[in-house]
Amino acid sequence: MIDTSLFQLVCFYAFAAVTVVAALSVITLRNSVHAVLALVLTFFSTACIWMLAEAEFLAIALIVVYVGAVMVLFLFVVMMLDIDQEKIREGFVKYLPVGLVVAVVMLVEMLGLIGVRVMHAQTMGENPATAAGMSNTAWLGMALYSQYLLPFEIAALILTVGVIAAVALTLRQRTGARKQHASEQVAVRAKDRVRIIKMAAERPVETPPAAPVQESKP
Amino acid sequence: MPTINDILIMLPEFFLVAAACVLLLADAFMKPAERVYLHWLSIGVLLVTGYLVLRYQPEGAVTAFNGMFIRDGLGTILKLFAILSTILVFIYGRPYMLDRKLFAGEFYTLMLFAVIGVMLLVSAGNLVMIYLGLELLTLSSYALVALNRDSSLSSEAAIKYFVLGALSSGMLLYGMSMIYGATGTLGLAQLHEAIPHSAMPHLLVFGLVFLIIGVAFKLGVAPFHMWIPDVYEGSPTAVTAFIGSASKLAAFGMAFRLLATGMGDLSQHWQMMLAVLAVISLAIGNVVAIVQSNLKRLLAYSTISHMGYLLLGLVNAGPEGYSAAMFYAVSYALMSTAAFGVILALSRAGFECDNIDDFKGLNQRAPWMAFLMMLALFSLAGVPPLFGFFAKLLVLQAAIHAGMLWLAIVGAVFAIIGLYYYLRVVKVMYFDKPEAGTEVRVQPDFTLRLVLSLNALVLLGLGLYWGPLLSWCKQAFVG
Numbered sequence: 001m002i003d004t005s006l007f008q009l010v011c012f013y014a015f016a017a018v019t020v021v022a023a024l025s026v027i028t029l030r031n032s033v034h035a036v037l038a039l040v041l042t043f044f045s046t047a048c049i050w051m052l053a054e055a056e057f058l059a060i061a062l063i064v065v066y067v068g069a070v071m072v073l074f075l076f077v078v079m080m081l082d083i084d085q086e087k088i089r090e091g092f093v094k095y096l097p098v099g100l101v102v103a104v105v106m107l108v109e110m111l112g113l114i115g116v117r118v119m120h121a122q123t124m125g126e127n128p129a130t131a132a133g134m135s136n137t138a139w140l141g142m143a144l145y146s147q148y149l150l151p152f153e154i155a156a157l158i159l160t161v162g163v164i165a166a167v168a169l170t171l172r173q174r175t176g177a178r179k180q181h182a183s184e185q186v187a188v189r190a191k192d193r194v195r196i197i198k199m200a201a202e203r204p205v206e207t208p209p210a211a212p213v214q215e216s217k218p
Numbered sequence: 219m220p221t222i223n224d225i226l227i228m229l230p231e232f233f234l235v236a237a238a239c240v241l242l243l244a245d246a247f248m249k250p251a252e253r254v255y256l257h258w259l260s261i262g263v264l265l266v267t268g269y270l271v272l273r274y275q276p277e278g279a280v281t282a283f284n285g286m287f288i289r290d291g292l293g294t295i296l297k298l299f300a301i302l303s304t305i306l307v308f309i310y311g312r313p314y315m316l317d318r319k320l321f322a323g324e325f326y327t328l329m330l331f332a333v334i335g336v337m338l339l340v341s342a343g344n345l346v347m348i349y350l351g352l353e354l355l356t357l358s359s360y361a362l363v364a365l366n367r368d369s370s371l372s373s374e375a376a377i378k379y380f381v382l383g384a385l386s387s388g389m390l391l392y393g394m395s396m397i398y399g400a401t402g403t404l405g406l407a408q409l410h411e412a413i414p415h416s417a418m419p420h421l422l423v424f425g426l427v428f429l430i431i432g433v434a435f436k437l438g439v440a441p442f443h444m445w446i447p448d449v450y451e452g453s454p455t456a457v458t459a460f461i462g463s464a465s466k467l468a469a470f471g472m473a474f475r476l477l478a479t480g481m482g483d484l485s486q487h488w489q490m491m492l493a494v495l496a497v498i499s500l501a502i503g504n505v506v507a508i509v510q511s512n513l514k515r516l517l518a519y520s521t522i523s524h525m526g527y528l529l530l531g532l533v534n535a536g537p538e539g540y541s542a543a544m545f546y547a548v549s550y551a552l553m554s555t556a557a558f559g560v561i562l563a564l565s566r567a568g569f570e571c572d573n574i575d576d577f578k579g580l581n582q583r584a585p586w587m588a589f590l591m592m593l594a595l596f597s598l599a600g601v602p603p604l605f606g607f608f609a610k611l612l613v614l615q616a617a618i619h620a621g622m623l624w625l626a627i628v629g630a631v632f633a634i635i636g637l638y639y640y641l642r643v644v645k646v647m648y649f650d651k652p653e654a655g656t657e658v659r660v661q662p663d664f665t666l667r668l669v670l671s672l673n674a675l676v677l678l679g680l681g682l683y684w685g686p687l688l689s690w691c692k693q694a695f696v697g
Contacts, residue, residue, distance in 0.1 A: 165361030
């Protein structure tokens with residue numbers, strides 16, 4: 001029988017090492033797609049460490065929000081940037097080894113976590129959620145909306161500033177762009193578009209002006 | 219649970235948040251010609267916020283939202299002067315922004331949000347609040363720096379500021395996480411109690427180093443000053459004036475909250491670190507400024523040296539030093555708004571009056587502006603009887619009383635070296651002949667001229683009659 005706390009400790013160091021190595025590769029890898037994949041691994045390993053600390057909600061949120069949504073978006077952006085054309089065109093097979101490594105490490109980490117769950121180790125400090133007799137998510141919600149209410153609201157302000165800044169820095173009026181103005185189209189009146197003019201049904205016979213009679217010179 | 223009392227304590231902040239959101243919406247419905255109302259409304263909002271800050275000044279300190287927010291004398295003074303310098307920036311900056319077609323609602327909204335960040339930062343009672351206040355302030359600042367999108371200088375400055383700012387935020391957070399690991403708490407008051415009993419003193423000192431890096435970056439102290447010259451030069455001058463005044467007040471507040479309130483028991487560690495940082499910034503700031511040909515860059519290096527002087531006050535680690543440092547921060551905010559105000563008043567569409575050569579013979583062309591600039595520069599240099607002289611005197615005194623005579627001597631020597639480059643600009647204004655083919659036009663805006671004159675004359679006034687302000691600063695640190 002392995003010592004459970006020892007196993008947890010080993011897991012922690014393994015996850016921490018993977019996190020650090022992955023984070024380092026984010027900034028050292030030359031290929032930006034690889035860097036994004038390394039960032040995915042960093043987030044995933046961090047989530048595993050949180051899971052060890054029994055912060056399940058945070059861990060899942062990190063996976064769902066960052067790995068699932070933000071990083072996929074990142075990947076799209078990086079691929080659209082088309083920085084290193086040659087390498088990006090080489091396609092799926094080129095990335096397969098890196099992707100496989102990431103996947104295998106993730107799998108090993110997950111298995112490690114399951115192992116820890118089974119053994120129910122306890123080396124970290126007392127979990128406040130367990131102490132309060134609540135689930136982790138419920139406790140987090142309580143803390144967030146009571147003790148940390150003010151920081152929570154300030155975080156919302158920061159997001160607002162982010163939106164304002166993004167709009168202020170990117171919105172520009174292009175001159176010469178062709179676009180429809182729906183309001184102008186609706187508000188248009190007949191007289192703006194059609195000019196009704198009165199004219200005779202028949203074309204008047206043009207009488208050439210009488211040629212000035214040339215006076216015969218005396 | 220939060221009660222109405224918590225909200226009343228934070229009334230100035232809540233008012234400003236609500237007003238900023240209303241102005242943001244109002245801007246969307248305004249025609250460009252009506253933007254001028256936005257200008258006056260923003261100033262009015264800030265005046266009301268200042269009144270709300272002044273209206274309730276608690277004895278000692280009052281906290282709100284479980285100690286997240288502290289309202290005390292320090293916060294009151296820093297907030298008032300941050301609001302004042304933002305109003306000055308609005309007034310000085312309007313013609314400048316109009317000339318460059320940057321006079322948009324976002325300028326006002328982002329500035330107001332930055333002021334909210336300053337107010338939250340100087341009143342933070344928790345590491346989380348310090349971080350969030352800082353982020354609110356710096357995120358708004360990044361966007362403000364980049365506001366002039368068509369200028370490559372401006373974009374470069376914004377990117378540098380953003381990348382280095384993110385790095386320093388990361389350092390700060392790392393330090394905070396270590397301190398949390400060593401003490402198990404994030405509240406500054408609880409931290410103060412927990413630090414003597416911590417089982418991991420080494421981890422605490424390690425975390426402290428990272429906190430100091432974060433603070434030093436925010437203050438712009440060497441060797442974390444790399445962003446300052448580029449950002450000062452690249453951003454629209456009105457934004458530079460804001461970063462050079464209100465932002466510095468916020469950085470002082472942050473340094474005080476983190477180091478004195480939270481880590482006061484580790485003062486024997488951080489005193490020495492700050493002393494070293496102070497010496498490096500005094501040297502780099504004063505020496506490198508000598509070779510600058512751009513006035514905004516020169517003022518940037520002057521900021522670095524001034525923040526070094528501010529640290530001389532903090533090094534004292536007692537009420538005397540803190541009040542001297544706060545007095546210095548306030549005086550610096552007023553001096554730098556005056557100096558940038560003159561640059562703003564002399565710039566016009568397509569012409570940034572920011573090269574020292576542009577000031578050649580200013581006395582013959584615009585004698586009053588030359589006089590105001592001279593007041594601001596002499597005050598920055600610390601020439602008696604101007605405001606800056608007493609501020610310098612107080613921080614040097616604080617360093618001596620802390621038993622660091624050598625530090626005070628270094629400060630005094632560099633003050634004399636620094637005198638050279640301020641005097642050079644004054645010499646250029648008064649004794650050089652104006653370059654042919656150039657012209658100087660002062661912005662015709664009456665409010666700008668009036669307020670700028672008042673601002674510069676106040677430097678003289680406070681230099682002669684500085685007692686009340688100093689006793690107010692001292693009162694903030696009693697008890």
